[in-house]
Amino acid sequence: MSEEPILAVEGLTIDIPLAQGTLHAVRGIDFELNRGETLCIVGESGSGKSLTSLAVMGLLPKRLECAARKLAFRGTELQGQPASAMRQLRGNRMAMIFQEPMTSLNPAYTIGDQLAEALLLHRRVSKAEARARAVELLGKVGITAAESRLSQYPHQLSGGLRQRVMIAMALMCEPELVIADEPTTALDVTIQAQILRLLVDLQREMNMAMILVTHDLGVVARVADKVAVMYAGEVVEQGTAKEIFEHPSHPYTQGLLRCIPVPGRTKPGEHLGSIPGIVPSLIGKVEGCAFRTRCDLAESACAKPVPIHRTQGGHAWRCIHSDTERVPA
């Protein structure tokens, strides 16, 4: 594609200084996202999905150390940008929806104030225009009687409604990139699907690029253009959704998918299959493949730096085996 990617990340690392040593929470990840595309990031708890999302937004806590060879939004390198430039991007051209709808809205202000603020921070519009836009978006996220909701406070809304409000808030300025970090995990199972459906519809309608962090492989199968599988702070495999589901090449991805017989037909709500074993500690120096303690195909070479295999289609995985499907188990 000739157009610049919306987001290009290369060699992103995030280190967390702790009393026991440095936690290498994210260890050199790469990915790219084009206009209108959906990238799903999957991986078990603690693999660094949220940290990666926050790093893109420039919202990491200051004491975490974040570095990358490249972290570019529409060709503009974000690292080293002044805080004011980042502020102009955040909420305006890139927006984020968080995992915790119950606590992510300010309890002291009305829904209307908080929605309007998102627009007023970035556009020269009157309060009335901002409120009109808020009503419009509340309608879009499926909230009825939107006008009267504006004067309500967060505590008066259910979790599902609050997450709809959060979605509306993220979309107030029609961002080019929206990052949704497990937007439905905290919600009732019955409304998870509705909220996701809504998010995906709006994304298509507004032609936004989206990073969707999720545990739900059924969702991935339905909405993803690209998939990145994270394990212990690395992207161990990524590629188009078709490639990942049809030719999973990393043993971890294969483990995740083993419980799904037919790609694309997994029921919504189905979670990652569990693989026996635990994730190694990422404190201190981490060498070799972090998955080797749990991998059936592990060999002595796995303790040394592991190469990345790439195909022309952009499918890439990090394993000593270039063709795991043919390795005799």
Next chain:
Amino acid sequence: MLTFALKRLGLAVLVALTVSAVSFSLLYLSGDPASAMAGESATSADIEALRRLYGFDRPFLVQYGDWLFNALQGDFGQSYYFKLPVSQLIADRLSITMLLGVCGISFALVTAIPLGVAAAVRPNSFIDRTALFISVMGQALPSFWFGLVLIVIFSIQLNWLPPSGSGSWRNFIMPTVVLGYYAMPAIMRLTRAGMLEVLNADYIRTARAKGAGEWRVMFKHALRNAVVPVVSLAAVQMGFMLGGSIVVESIFALHGAGYLAWESIGRNDLPTVQALILVFAGFYIVFTFLSDLANAWLDPRIRVG
């Protein structure tokens, strides 16, 4: 909200009644009020006459009821010393006390809140340590001593401010600082603790994700939530200051209600002392009640049920 307010109001009335009973009983605390009034050289006939004149011969409850009834209408009887209605005496002095209270609490808020916010934004930094030092000093220094130190420095050594009296606004500077500094540490620490907690909240991250600037995040999103308990603490302290400025008023000879209380205790002027206790307690009760209301009003989770 209304039931909440009514409940608090009921509580306040009960407390007020209790205080009034206690303050009325003061009269009998030092033995027979009539003989105390008559002095040591009085004959028993004199004492008896006084007792009848002031109604001390009636049953206790009747006297209390009578006193309370009058007090509610603003009639606290005559001052033994000034031979003037106590209510008039107090009214004259109260304006000075109220002015001092307002100045004191304003001084406390204006210094404590910014300091508390700054300390919370950079915990363990130089400013945080300085703020901690200031607040520990504020709690450790007794008001009378701090007041005297100020007088020595600013009145005697530098000759910048008058040491006593209540004639001009310059008389109020040192008392304001002393009284305000007394209230400051608690307000500052509550602000700091509240801000520290609130700054970790998810909605602060949301505000940043919207592109809000740091000042906006601090003052609009964080402080608004952190300040709720501070407002009610300040209201309680205001009530306390209006009654508790006795020490400060006497050091600086500010002729306010506190000073009057101090003088009246010395002169054994019981009606005045009784009335002042009731007035001071009344302030305290009213401000505590207001603090409850403010708390509820500031928190939409209580206000909008």
